[in-house]
Structure formats: structure tokens, C-alpha cells
């Protein structure tokens with residue numbers, strides 16, 4: 007018999023072992039993982055059957071987070087991570103029962119949304135998650151001068167140490183969160199253990215992080231042989247961004263920049279005087295978003311256009327979301343229950359996909375996922391959802 011219960015602090019080593027088993031890694035850096043597990047609300051699926059001893063057969067971790075939404079509000083978010091079920095227990099519904107528990111706990115804690123990075127695309131749509139943003143990767147050939155169409159802000163740059171990162175980068179990052187949806191709030195531990203971690207465990211041959219700071223922005227990168235690998239960048243103006251790219255492109259003894267996870271509207275693609283120097287090498291789903299409290303989430307973001315819509319929302323797992331909602335997208339957004347005929351009929355997963363402004367409703371109508379009952383309603387909702395900066399999540403948890 008499987009029983010779901012919280013995993014106590016003295017059992018986190020089993021959480022690490024389970025993660026290592028299902029994600030196929032050696033748990034060498036246990037202290038770091040213990041600190042990560044300590045941030046989580048941990049739900050374990052314990053199997054008491056057979057041997058007498060409890061087996062931790064499945065687990066989900068929820069990190070309490072805050073997600074930036076259009077208009078700059080930070081919305082309480084259940085960041086779902088460390089999901090795993092032992093190979094001996096797979097496909098018996100353990101994940102489904104744990105996800106329902108995560109959603110119930112989030113509702114009780116007043117978190118209107120949940121989010122995750124999926125290990126595999128087919129898993130999470132059934133639970134009401136939709137792809138809210140993508141990220142692109144590219145390589146820049148810097149073996150020859152990298153000329154830009156934007157004049158760099160040539161105020162001095164400086165390199166700082168890791169320990170200074172939270173204090174120096176924090177305010178610059180906060181400005182970025184306020185204007186671009188999809189980002190996660192970072193506290194000091196998050197900066198030090200994740201954004202500027204001493205080692206990139208996925209690419210251990212790269213150096214420790216180098217942190218270059220401009221008065222209006224920063225970049226975090228590491229190098230290995232002739233490659234500069236970009237991890238994080240934020241710049242308040244295009245000119246500051248140009249200064250950071252110019253710096254990265256001109257580091258001696260290097261000949262390329264690899265930027266694996268950048269926003270889809272990254273300026274560098276258009277800044278490059280020779281577009282052939284920037285080669286797009288990847289485009290993948292990034293954050294999967296789940297609206298757990300539809301009216302609270304829709305009221306929390308700002309809208310680009312004053313309009314009104316009736317949405318008929320289907321939700322297989324969270325009954326409180328189901329039904330017709332009258333959404334008013336003015337300066338004071340409203341979302342109330344209604345009996346009026348719907349303009350659009352859609353699943354909560356697709357509402358999650360369009361929520362941050364990263365997926366056009368019209369596209370989902372064309373693929374057949376969203377039904378447009380009032381002609382033109384999808385285009386009008388796209389106008390209301392529009393955001394000046396594409397949603398982007400640079401924290402893969």
C-alpha cells in the first residue's frame with residue numbers, strides 16, 4: 007500500500023538517493039543537494055508493503071517561489087522539482103497521486119500557480135501544465151571581430167567575486183524581473199548555489215563563474231579552452247547589453263560564445279552587424295505553467311488592452327477552475343464567474359501556455375486546441391496578453 011506523507015528532514019538522504027536512481031547521476035556533492043532538498047516541501051510516496059520496512063518509492067519536491075508576471079507582480083508559485091518514482095513502482099499512478107497532493111497543498115498555501123521544467127514533454131499536459139515560454143540557444147563566432155549595430159555604453163566594466171553577486175547583481179536582476187515575465191525571485195542562497203555556483207556540474211571542465219558588471223547590467227560566464235559559455239545576463243538598456251556582448255566577444259584566447267539558454271527575443275540576433283556570426287543551435291520548451299487559481303492568476307497580471315472576454319475553462323483535476331469566467335482586462339483586471347456564452351473554450355493547460363504572453367492564442371486556435379466561438383476573440387485576447395519583453399525563465403530547477 008502506498009501512503010503519501012511529508013518526508014522528514016532526517017530522511018533527505020533517501021530523497022537524494024531516489025533522485026540519483028531515477029535521473030541516473032552519482033550523488034557526489036551531497037551537502038549541496040541536502041541544502042537544495044532543505045528548501046523543498048517534500049512529499050514522499052512510501053510503500054509499506056512486503057518487506058515490513060518503508061520504501062521511499064516516489065517523491066515530489068515543491069520549492070516555494072515567486073514568479074514574475076506581466077506588469078511586474080511576483081506571484082506565489084509552487085516550483086515543482088525532484089519528481090521521481092522508483093523503476094520498481096512505475097506506472098501505477100504514484101505520480102498522479104503526488105501531483106494532486108501538490109496542487110491541494112498549493113491551494114491551501116494560497117499559491118495561484120505551479121511551475122516546472124519537464125524531463126519529458128508527454129508527462130505534464132495531463133496535469134494541466136502548458137509550455138509558457140521557450141528558450142533559444144546559439145553560438146557566436148568570435149574568431150573574427152564581432153561588430154554590433156548598437157553603440158555600446160562604454161562606461162567601465164568590472165569583474166567581481168562570487169560572494170559579491172547577490173548584493174551587486176540583485177538590484178539589476180530585480181529591474182529585469184519587473185519588466186520581463188517568467189523570471190524567478192532569487193535570494194542570496196539561490197544566487198550563490200545556483201546562478202553563480204562554484205562548479206557547473208553538467209560541464210565540470212569549465213572554470214568557476216566569472217561575473218562582469220556594468221552600471222546598467224551584468225553577465226555571468228565561464229570559460230573552457232577557446233569557449234565562453236554564457237549563463238546569465240541582464241541589461242537595463244540595449245547599449246549596456248551591447249557593451250556586455252562586446253566584452254564577451256573580445257576575451258583574449260577565445261573564439262566562440264556559447265549561449266545555450268537565452269530569451270526568444272534576445273537582441274544580439276539583431277545587434278550583430280553580420281548575422282551569420284550568430285548561429286541558432288537550439289529551441290526548446292522551458293517553463294511549464296499550471297494555473298491553480300484561475301481568477302487569482304488572471305487578476306494578478308497586467309493587460310495591454312482594455313477589453314472583456316468570456317472564457318470557458320476545462321480542468322480535469324482542479325474543479326474550482328472549471329466553467330465560465332468573465333475576464334475584464336482593464337487597468338483593474340477582473341475575473342468573475344458568469345453564465346454568458348463563451349468567446350473562447352480552452353483547457354487550463356492552454357491558459358497556462360498563453361498566460362505570460364509567450365504563446366499566441368491564435369496559434370492554439372489554428373492547431374485546434376482552443377475553440378473560438380466569437381470571431382476575432384483570439385486576436386483580441388492576444389492584443390490584451392501582449393508583453394513588451396518575451397517571457398523568459400533562466401532558472402532551471
Ligand SMILES: CC(=O)SCCNC(=O)CCNC(=O)[C@H](O)C(C)(C)COP(=O)(O)OP(=O)(O)OC[C@H]1O[C@@H](n2cnc3c(N)ncnc32)[C@H](O)[C@@H]1OP(=O)(O)O
Nearest residue numbers: 028087088089090091096097098099100101102122125128
Ligand atoms: C519536474 C520534474 O522533476 S521532471 C522529472 C520527472 N522524473 C523523471 O523523468 C525521472 C524518471 N521517471 C520517473 O521517475 C517516473 O517514470 C515518472 C515520475 C515520470 C512517472 O511516474 P509514474 O508513477 O510511473 O507515473 P504514473 O503511473 O502516475 O503515470 C501517470 C500517467 O502519466 C503517463 N506517464 C508517466 N510517465 C510518462 C513518460 N515518461 N512519458 C509518457 N507518459 C508518461 C502514464 O502512462 C500515465 O498515463 P495515464 O494517466 O494516461 O494512464
